[in-house]
Amino acid sequence: xxxxxxxxxxxxxxxxxxxxxxxxxxxxxxxxxxxxxxxxxxxxxxxxxxxxxxxxxxxxxxxxxxxxxxxxxxxxxxxxxxxxxxxxxxxxxxxxxxxxxxxxxxxxxxxxxxxxxxxxxxxxxxxxxxxxxxxxxxxxxxxxxxxxxxxxxxxxxxxxxxxxxxxxxxxxxxxxxxxxxxxxxxxxxxxxxxxxxxxxxxxxxxxxxxxxxxxxxxxxxxxxxxxxxxxxxxxxxxxxxxxxxxxxxxxxxxxxxxxxxxxxxxxxxxxxxxxxxxxxxxxxxxxxxxxxxxxxxxxxxxxxxxxxxxxxxxxxxxxxxxxxxxxxxxxxxxxxxxxxxxxxxxxxxxxxxxxxxxxxxxxxxxxxxxxxxxxxxxxxxxxxxxxxxxxxxxxxxxxxxxxxxxxxxxxxxxxxxxxxxxxxxx
Amino acid sequence: xxxxxxxxxxxxxxxxxxxxxxxxxxxxxxxxxxxxxxxxxxxxxxxxxxxxxxxxxxxxxxxxxxxxxxxxxxxxxxxxxxxxxxxxxxxxxxxxxxxxxxxxxxxxxxxxxxxxxxxxxxxxxxxxxxxxxxxxxxxxxxxxxxxxxxxxxxxxxxxxxxxxxxxxxxxxxxxxxxxxxxxxxxxxxxxxxxxxxxxxxxxxxxxxxxxxxxxxxxxxxxxxxxxxxxxxxxxxxxxxxxxxxxxxxxxxxxxxxxxxxxxxxxxxxxxxxxxxxxxxxxxxxxxxxxxxxxx
Amino acid sequence: xxxxxxxxxxxxxxxxxxxxxxxxxxxxxxxxxxxxxxxxxxxxxxxxxxxxxxxxxxxxxxxxxxxxxxxxxxxxxxxxxxxxxxxxxxxxxxxxxxxxxxxxxxxxxxxxxxxxxxxxxxxxxxxxxxxxxxxxxxxxxxxxxxxxxxxxxxxxxxxxxxxxxxxxxxxxxxxxxxxxxxxxxxxxxxxxxxxxxxxxxxxxxxxxxxxxxxxxxxxxxxxxxxxxxxxxxxxxxxxxxxxxxxxxxxxxxxxxxxxxxxxxxxxxxxxxxxx
Numbered sequence: 001x002x003x004x005x006x007x008x009x010x011x012x013x014x015x016x017x018x019x020x021x022x023x024x025x026x027x028x029x030x031x032x033x034x035x036x037x038x039x040x041x042x043x044x045x046x047x048x049x050x051x052x053x054x055x056x057x058x059x060x061x062x063x064x065x066x067x068x069x070x071x072x073x074x075x076x077x078x079x080x081x082x083x084x085x086x087x088x089x090x091x092x093x094x095x096x097x098x099x100x101x102x103x104x105x106x107x108x109x110x111x112x113x114x115x116x117x118x119x120x121x122x123x124x125x126x127x128x129x130x131x132x133x134x135x136x137x138x139x140x141x142x143x144x145x146x147x148x149x150x151x152x153x154x155x156x157x158x159x160x161x162x163x164x165x166x167x168x169x170x171x172x173x174x175x176x177x178x179x180x181x182x183x184x185x186x187x188x189x190x191x192x193x194x195x196x197x198x199x200x201x202x203x204x205x206x207x208x209x210x211x212x213x214x215x216x217x218x219x220x221x222x223x224x225x226x227x228x229x230x231x232x233x234x235x236x237x238x239x240x241x242x243x244x245x246x247x248x249x250x251x252x253x254x255x256x257x258x259x260x261x262x263x264x265x266x267x268x269x270x271x272x273x274x275x276x277x278x279x280x281x282x283x284x285x286x287x288x289x290x291x292x293x294x295x296x297x298x299x300x301x302x303x304x305x306x307x308x309x310x311x312x313x314x315x316x317x318x319x320x321x322x323x324x325x326x327x328x329x330x331x332x333x334x335x336x337x338x339x340x341x342x343x344x345x346x347x348x349x350x351x352x353x354x355x356x357x358x359x360x361x362x363x364x365x366x367x368x369x370x371x372x373x374x375x376x377x378x379x380x381x382x383x384x385x386x387x388x389x390x391x392x393x394x395x396x397x398x399x400x401x402x403x404x405x406x407x408x409x410x411x412x413x414x415x416x417x418x419x420x421x422x423x424x425x426x
Numbered sequence: 427x428x429x430x431x432x433x434x435x436x437x438x439x440x441x442x443x444x445x446x447x448x449x450x451x452x453x454x455x456x457x458x459x460x461x462x463x464x465x466x467x468x469x470x471x472x473x474x475x476x477x478x479x480x481x482x483x484x485x486x487x488x489x490x491x492x493x494x495x496x497x498x499x500x501x502x503x504x505x506x507x508x509x510x511x512x513x514x515x516x517x518x519x520x521x522x523x524x525x526x527x528x529x530x531x532x533x534x535x536x537x538x539x540x541x542x543x544x545x546x547x548x549x550x551x552x553x554x555x556x557x558x559x560x561x562x563x564x565x566x567x568x569x570x571x572x573x574x575x576x577x578x579x580x581x582x583x584x585x586x587x588x589x590x591x592x593x594x595x596x597x598x599x600x601x602x603x604x605x606x607x608x609x610x611x612x613x614x615x616x617x618x619x620x621x622x623x624x625x626x627x628x629x630x631x632x633x634x635x636x637x638x639x640x641x642x643x644x645x646x647x648x649x650x651x652x653x654x655x656x657x658x659x660x661x662x663x664x665x666x667x668x669x670x671x672x673x674x675x676x677x678x679x680x681x682x683x684x685x686x687x688x689x690x691x692x693x694x695x696x697x698x699x700x701x702x703x704x705x706x707x708x709x710x711x712x713x714x715x716x717x718x719x720x721x
Numbered sequence: 722x723x724x725x726x727x728x729x730x731x732x733x734x735x736x737x738x739x740x741x742x743x744x745x746x747x748x749x750x751x752x753x754x755x756x757x758x759x760x761x762x763x764x765x766x767x768x769x770x771x772x773x774x775x776x777x778x779x780x781x782x783x784x785x786x787x788x789x790x791x792x793x794x795x796x797x798x799x800x801x802x803x804x805x806x807x808x809x810x811x812x813x814x815x816x817x818x819x820x821x822x823x824x825x826x827x828x829x830x831x832x833x834x835x836x837x838x839x840x841x842x843x844x845x846x847x848x849x850x851x852x853x854x855x856x857x858x859x860x861x862x863x864x865x866x867x868x869x870x871x872x873x874x875x876x877x878x879x880x881x882x883x884x885x886x887x888x889x890x891x892x893x894x895x896x897x898x899x900x901x902x903x904x905x906x907x908x909x910x911x912x913x914x915x916x917x918x919x920x921x922x923x924x925x926x927x928x929x930x931x932x933x934x935x936x937x938x939x940x941x942x943x944x945x946x947x948x949x950x951x952x953x954x955x956x957x958x959x960x961x962x963x964x965x966x967x968x969x970x971x972x973x974x975x976x977x978x979x980x981x982x983x984x985x986x987x988x989x990x991x992x993x994x995x996x
Contacts, residue, residue: 548960
């Protein structure tokens, strides 16, 4: 008796070790058709508790239209979202449907862990033309669609009306150029350092990516194989911001932004202008001071108009036990109905054409139409197969340019080298 | 009868079975996986295949980052170690006989240990803030030097280390307090009868008996410091000009393994951390013979 | 004599109070922040007092985070992990500190090496082990790896080494075997160290974030720190609600600490220790 137990224990241990050694993906992906009136339970992973109420509302509609299917929301903290999703997905135990970003999807497609959504999309009767084209392309690989954008955001020029009034400077308009910004920023900056004309944080999506494309440059080549940082246009786009700090002295320093993030400085009335995304509208609206004093317009133009556009997609994971329902859910979460509900809550701009006015109406104190108007000039947030391999180095290499220790030319050249090296490994 | 050098072999095997089994399954086995991973290539989704020394080669060819991080980490560990004597003084004060409010104080000193790092970091960032910080205001009043403490490459690591001392104080205090309780009261009383003052009594009677606990907190403090990551991550943020000069070795590990998805290189960095920690701890163990006394 | 003691204590109180103030002032700041609006909380220069206390931040925490089920999971995981860690660590520590056997040195080294590996490294392989056992989304998954942590072994080993060897020898003369010595003599004497370990292990378990996230993917199996961490968003953090939640979350740990302090104090009455 005793020896049997020991044997069992040994066998169990051995089994544990060998199985773990394989690190196999398919262990839990049992086959199932999910049909036959069976109860189907799906898990949907997101990183935004702010949007949970809207998501719940969308899911209620989905559950109503799909009897027998219930969906549970799993909120994963933003800081751990990607490592958790990657680990559980690679282990075959991930959620059925999850939020995805363009910067991250390449790895998942290469790993073969996503379900194609083409079929489910066709069945849904949605029109692909109604989505911002740049964002749709972000989630398509080799003609196969793996996600559809559920929303989008663009960058605008937010400004503090009270500070403009105080300095007697006219509010920004959509036809402003870079020079107009500099002139206004100089007039708005107070010599005692209590107010700066503009915030120039080292924030790719909100600041320098926009101006690089406006100058006619690019962050990454169209085919995603080489860095664009060493071009004169890209350097010009970066200089626009570093000059604000080091030449015109109309922005706090990088040190200051490290101590107090730019949005907090803006909300404290320390910055007269800040370029940032539509995603802050809700936060500004909920703050008394910001709600009363802030407004927004289109980004100023450089050699051309451009704003960085980005969006979240919904993917279905191949490890799901209910592929059909998961794909249907992923499409539904990015569909017209979902888009309308998202816009109405004012948290995000829904991606589906014709549902977006609700977002503009949600906060009438701000000219949110500016974000929609700019979408046609939207340049999608630059990505490659393994975006983070180079995007995570941008800060490191551009810091000396921001602090003035190095010329932008030098910093950009070093960054381009590092980026090309990373891209060569993809 | 010749005395057996190992009289307890059988009992040791029985009693260690469970602890050792768990250790193998949950720690040594993962460690072995990591070693294999450091010789592999691949991604989380495609799986990893062993390819050779490539990752280690990368470390030695352009490992400037790693060496710099290593130095930062050692500096940080050395500063945080200063927290041990501070904890000793407080533990000794709390240990005085007849002191009222002992548990009240202990609780207060314990609070920082339970507080969330994010919450703590926010407060300290206000204190260190270069534009409006409390520290600068105090220094300004007394004519001292002011700066952006956590955004300045010259001071950021030290500023974070101070928070490290502050956060570890409670833990050190708990372990030292437990050690102090085990010091037999009779000894101190005997010393008191001999007319020794409280300070001398503490230094000549209590401290020698406390050395095993002091050694324990020192080793744990160093090991903990060598693994420091989240405090730096939260306090400095992503676009801090001081980041390049303040990164610790586990910060690098996090960047490679979790941000850039280069798990194999992450494994290499983690193993370097392990080797360095082993070396430092081995030195501490060797030195303990000079100053630690066991019963 | 008595007066001298009292005046000496006065100095002690001044020093301890000053130190304590340093220790808890961030905690007070946390409390003040928990009553501010989001705008006030990030205002620079900082606003010290909230214009009107927003107690709603506390109820907001309950609205955003399913506190009930998370607290239950956290408590269950904590109890299991602490019990397991105390047993495992005290057994191993006893064997290493008090028994003489072959390979003692190398085996002890094996235990201690584990302490020195950055813990982030273990997460993925440990996840694979738990998955293979089929225990994902369970309380034991939350508690298991932490039960075998080398930390406790080291703490108790170091403590047990300070106990005089005569204790075991006398017991052996009386015919006790190592298990009986462990249970009846060594363990009771370790009460202060066990209390310290309980506090620290509770703390590790209560605050653990990455591990619960990875092994437990089902929402109703999540723990409190996960709920708290969701408040740190991609677009900034809702500090007031985070602070309110964090204050509520640490209360149970403070309680554990206050209760276990008695164990420290009882340690004073310990007899049977000879120099």
